[in-house]
Amino acid sequence: xxxxxxxxxxxxxxATYTSGGTSTRPGTFICDETDPDCTAAGSDAxxxxxxxxxxxxxxxxxxxxxxxSIDGAGMQIISSVHYTPSPPTAWCNASWNGTQxxxxxxxxxxVDDVVGHELTHGVTQHESNLIYLKQSGAINESLSDIWGxxxxxxxxxxxxxxxxxxxxxxxxxxxxFRDMKNPPAHGQPDKMSSSFYQPESNPSDNYGVHTTxxxxxxxxxx
Numbered sequence: 001x002x003x004x005x006x007x008x009x010x011x012x013x014x015a016t017y018t019s020g021g022t023s024t025r026p027g028t029f030i031c032d033e034t035d036p037d038c039t040a041a042g043s044d045a046x047x048x049x050x051x052x053x054x055x056x057x058x059x060x061x062x063x064x065x066x067x068x069s070i071d072g073a074g075m076q077i078i079s080s081v082h083y084t085p086s087p088p089t090a091w092c093n094a095s096w097n098g099t100q101x102x103x104x105x106x107x108x109x110x111v112d113d114v115v116g117h118e119l120t121h122g123v124t125q126h127e128s129n130l131i132y133l134k135q136s137g138a139i140n141e142s143l144s145d146i147w148g149x150x151x152x153x154x155x156x157x158x159x160x161x162x163x164x165x166x167x168x169x170x171x172x173x174x175x176x177f178r179d180m181k182n183p184p185a186h187g188q189p190d191k192m193s194s195s196f197y198q199p200e201s202n203p204s205d206n207y208g209v210h211t212t213x214x215x216x217x218x219x220x221x222x
Contacts (some may be wrong), residue, residue, distance in 0.1 A: 012058050013069065013076040016051040018044065019083040021105055025097075026080045046081040046110045050103055053115035054079055056155035060116070061123070064150075070122035077119065079103065081110065092174060096121040107173035112158045114169050116151030120144040137209030145180055 017026040031038040041047035078100035091104030167176035189197035
Protein backbone atom coordinates (compact mmCIF):
# COMPACT_ATOMS: atom_id res chain seq x y z
CA UNK A 1 0.00 0.00 0.00
CA UNK A 2 1.58 3.26 -1.14
CA UNK A 3 -0.99 5.72 0.13
CA UNK A 4 -3.98 5.50 2.49
CA UNK A 5 -6.24 8.47 3.23
CA UNK A 6 -8.95 8.39 5.90
CA UNK A 7 -11.78 10.58 4.64
CA UNK A 8 -13.88 10.13 7.79
CA UNK A 9 -13.51 13.42 9.66
CA UNK A 10 -13.80 13.32 13.45
CA UNK A 11 -12.93 16.23 15.67
CA UNK A 12 -13.70 17.17 19.26
CA UNK A 13 -15.95 20.24 19.37
CA UNK A 14 -16.57 21.64 22.86
CA ALA A 15 -18.00 24.90 24.17
CA THR A 16 -18.24 25.57 27.90
CA TYR A 17 -20.18 28.52 29.31
CA THR A 18 -21.32 29.93 32.63
CA SER A 19 -24.90 30.92 33.36
CA GLY A 20 -23.56 33.02 36.25
CA GLY A 21 -26.22 31.91 38.72
CA THR A 22 -29.08 32.67 36.32
CA SER A 23 -31.38 30.62 34.10
CA THR A 24 -29.72 31.96 30.94
CA ARG A 25 -28.34 29.30 28.61
CA PRO A 26 -25.79 28.84 27.32
CA GLY A 27 -24.59 32.05 29.04
CA THR A 28 -21.14 33.60 28.88
CA PHE A 29 -18.53 31.72 26.87
CA ILE A 30 -15.49 30.45 28.82
CA CYS A 31 -13.50 27.95 26.74
CA ASP A 32 -13.56 25.51 23.84
CA GLU A 33 -11.59 22.46 22.69
CA THR A 34 -8.51 24.61 21.95
CA ASP A 35 -8.19 25.01 25.74
CA PRO A 36 -8.47 21.36 26.90
CA ASP A 37 -7.97 22.19 30.59
CA CYS A 38 -10.22 25.27 30.37
CA THR A 39 -7.49 27.47 31.84
CA ALA A 40 -9.60 30.48 30.87
CA ALA A 41 -11.94 29.50 33.72
CA GLY A 42 -9.29 30.37 36.30
CA SER A 43 -10.49 29.22 39.71
CA ASP A 44 -13.90 28.07 38.45
CA ALA A 45 -13.47 24.36 39.17
CA UNK A 46 -17.00 23.54 37.97
CA UNK A 47 -16.21 24.84 34.50
CA UNK A 48 -12.88 23.02 34.38
CA UNK A 49 -14.42 19.69 35.39
CA UNK A 50 -17.43 20.02 33.09
CA UNK A 51 -15.10 20.80 30.18
CA UNK A 52 -12.64 18.00 30.86
CA UNK A 53 -15.28 15.35 31.52
CA UNK A 54 -17.20 16.31 28.39
CA UNK A 55 -13.98 15.66 26.44
CA UNK A 56 -13.50 12.37 28.32
CA UNK A 57 -17.01 11.30 27.32
CA UNK A 58 -16.42 12.24 23.69
CA UNK A 59 -13.15 10.30 23.67
CA UNK A 60 -14.78 7.25 25.27
CA UNK A 61 -17.46 7.04 22.61
CA UNK A 62 -14.97 7.64 19.80
CA UNK A 63 -12.44 5.09 21.08
CA UNK A 64 -14.85 2.35 22.07
CA UNK A 65 -17.75 2.82 19.68
CA UNK A 66 -16.29 4.78 16.77
CA UNK A 67 -18.91 7.45 17.49
CA UNK A 68 -18.16 11.08 16.64
CA SER A 69 -19.88 12.99 19.44
CA ILE A 70 -23.45 12.77 20.74
CA ASP A 71 -25.17 12.49 17.38
CA GLY A 72 -22.43 10.48 15.68
CA ALA A 73 -21.78 13.36 13.30
CA GLY A 74 -19.52 15.71 15.27
CA MET A 75 -22.19 17.63 17.20
CA GLN A 76 -20.77 20.39 19.40
CA ILE A 77 -20.95 19.49 23.10
CA ILE A 78 -22.25 22.55 24.96
CA SER A 79 -22.04 22.82 28.75
CA SER A 80 -23.32 25.58 31.05
CA VAL A 81 -22.16 25.67 34.67
CA HIS A 82 -23.65 27.72 37.53
CA TYR A 83 -27.12 27.32 36.12
CA THR A 84 -30.03 28.31 38.39
CA PRO A 85 -33.59 27.49 37.35
CA SER A 86 -36.42 29.98 37.51
CA PRO A 87 -37.71 30.65 40.14
CA PRO A 88 -34.23 30.58 41.70
CA THR A 89 -33.34 27.64 43.90
CA ALA A 90 -30.13 25.93 45.03
CA TRP A 91 -30.32 23.36 42.24
CA CYS A 92 -28.10 20.38 43.04
CA ASN A 93 -28.55 18.62 39.75
CA ALA A 94 -27.45 18.27 36.14
CA SER A 95 -29.50 17.85 32.99
CA TRP A 96 -29.46 17.27 29.25
CA ASN A 97 -32.20 19.36 27.63
CA GLY A 98 -31.95 17.97 24.12
CA THR A 99 -29.27 20.37 22.94
CA GLN A 100 -26.88 21.03 25.81
CA UNK A 101 -25.75 20.25 29.37
CA UNK A 102 -26.60 22.32 32.46
CA UNK A 103 -24.99 22.03 35.90
CA UNK A 104 -26.51 23.57 39.02
CA UNK A 105 -24.94 25.73 41.69
CA UNK A 106 -26.51 23.91 44.63
CA UNK A 107 -23.61 21.47 45.08
CA UNK A 108 -20.58 19.98 43.34
CA UNK A 109 -22.27 17.96 40.60
CA UNK A 110 -19.71 18.29 37.77
CA VAL A 111 -18.29 14.81 38.35
CA ASP A 112 -17.23 12.38 35.65
CA ASP A 113 -19.96 9.75 35.86
CA VAL A 114 -22.67 12.41 36.03
CA VAL A 115 -21.29 14.16 32.94
CA GLY A 116 -21.07 10.82 31.11
CA HIS A 117 -24.58 9.94 32.31
CA GLU A 118 -26.19 13.14 31.05
CA LEU A 119 -24.37 13.16 27.71
CA THR A 120 -25.47 9.56 27.18
CA HIS A 121 -29.07 10.83 27.31
CA GLY A 122 -28.09 12.74 24.18
CA VAL A 123 -26.72 9.59 22.57
CA THR A 124 -29.93 7.72 23.39
CA GLN A 125 -31.95 10.62 21.99
CA HIS A 126 -30.15 10.39 18.66
CA GLU A 127 -30.10 6.58 18.53
CA SER A 128 -33.35 5.08 19.84
CA ASN A 129 -35.11 8.23 21.09
CA LEU A 130 -36.65 6.29 23.97
CA ILE A 131 -39.74 8.09 25.28
CA TYR A 132 -38.81 9.62 28.65
CA LEU A 133 -41.76 8.11 30.47
CA LYS A 134 -42.40 5.06 32.64
CA GLN A 135 -40.40 1.92 31.75
CA SER A 136 -39.03 3.37 28.51
CA GLY A 137 -37.70 6.33 30.50
CA ALA A 138 -36.31 4.00 33.16
CA ILE A 139 -34.34 2.13 30.50
CA ASN A 140 -33.10 5.51 29.24
CA GLU A 141 -31.87 6.34 32.76
CA SER A 142 -30.34 2.92 33.22
CA LEU A 143 -28.31 3.15 30.00
CA SER A 144 -27.03 6.55 31.13
CA ASP A 145 -26.01 5.11 34.50
CA ILE A 146 -24.02 2.31 32.89
CA TRP A 147 -22.25 4.37 30.23
CA GLY A 148 -21.59 7.16 32.71
CA UNK A 149 -19.79 4.61 34.86
CA UNK A 150 -17.86 3.32 31.86
CA UNK A 151 -16.54 6.86 31.36
CA UNK A 152 -15.73 7.06 35.09
CA UNK A 153 -13.82 3.78 35.04
CA UNK A 154 -11.71 4.62 31.99
CA UNK A 155 -10.87 8.34 32.15
CA UNK A 156 -8.26 8.12 34.93
CA UNK A 157 -9.90 10.88 36.99
CA UNK A 158 -11.96 10.96 40.16
CA UNK A 159 -12.40 8.14 42.66
CA UNK A 160 -12.07 4.70 41.08
CA UNK A 161 -11.53 2.35 44.01
CA UNK A 162 -13.30 -1.01 44.17
CA UNK A 163 -15.45 0.31 47.03
CA UNK A 164 -17.21 2.84 44.77
CA UNK A 165 -17.26 0.85 41.55
CA UNK A 166 -20.71 0.99 39.88
CA UNK A 167 -21.90 3.77 42.18
CA UNK A 168 -23.38 6.87 40.58
CA UNK A 169 -22.05 10.32 41.59
CA UNK A 170 -19.76 9.11 44.38
CA UNK A 171 -17.60 12.24 43.96
CA UNK A 172 -20.49 14.70 44.24
CA UNK A 173 -21.29 16.65 47.40
CA UNK A 174 -24.31 14.45 48.07
CA UNK A 175 -22.38 11.23 47.52
CA UNK A 176 -23.73 8.30 45.49
CA PHE A 177 -27.47 8.22 44.82
CA ARG A 178 -27.60 4.89 42.97
CA ASP A 179 -25.56 1.71 43.19
CA MET A 180 -25.67 -0.53 40.15
CA LYS A 181 -24.05 -3.43 41.97
CA ASN A 182 -26.38 -3.20 44.97
CA PRO A 183 -29.42 -1.03 44.15
CA PRO A 184 -31.20 -1.55 47.52
CA ALA A 185 -28.25 0.17 49.26
CA HIS A 186 -29.82 3.47 48.17
CA GLY A 187 -33.44 2.46 48.34
CA GLN A 188 -33.62 1.44 44.68
CA PRO A 189 -35.27 -1.76 43.44
CA ASP A 190 -33.15 -4.50 41.94
CA LYS A 191 -36.20 -6.30 40.56
CA MET A 192 -39.89 -5.64 40.09
CA SER A 193 -40.76 -7.78 43.10
CA SER A 194 -38.53 -5.66 45.37
CA SER A 195 -40.22 -3.79 48.21
CA PHE A 196 -38.49 -0.66 46.83
CA TYR A 197 -40.17 -0.98 43.46
CA GLN A 198 -42.70 1.79 42.90
CA PRO A 199 -45.11 1.19 40.05
CA GLU A 200 -45.21 4.09 37.63
CA SER A 201 -47.16 6.32 40.00
CA ASN A 202 -45.09 9.50 40.29
CA PRO A 203 -45.96 12.06 37.60
CA SER A 204 -43.28 14.46 38.88
CA ASP A 205 -40.66 11.85 37.89
CA ASN A 206 -42.26 11.14 34.51
CA TYR A 207 -43.93 8.19 36.20
CA GLY A 208 -40.89 6.56 37.71
CA VAL A 209 -38.00 7.04 35.29
CA HIS A 210 -35.56 7.41 38.20
CA THR A 211 -37.27 5.37 40.90
CA THR A 212 -37.47 2.31 38.63
CA UNK A 213 -34.18 2.81 36.77
CA UNK A 214 -32.27 0.34 38.93
CA UNK A 215 -34.09 -2.72 37.64
CA UNK A 216 -34.73 -1.57 34.06
CA UNK A 217 -31.48 -3.01 32.72
CA UNK A 218 -29.56 -5.83 34.38
CA UNK A 219 -26.65 -4.33 36.36
CA UNK A 220 -23.05 -5.53 36.15
CA UNK A 221 -21.92 -7.56 39.15
CA UNK A 222 -18.16 -7.15 38.81
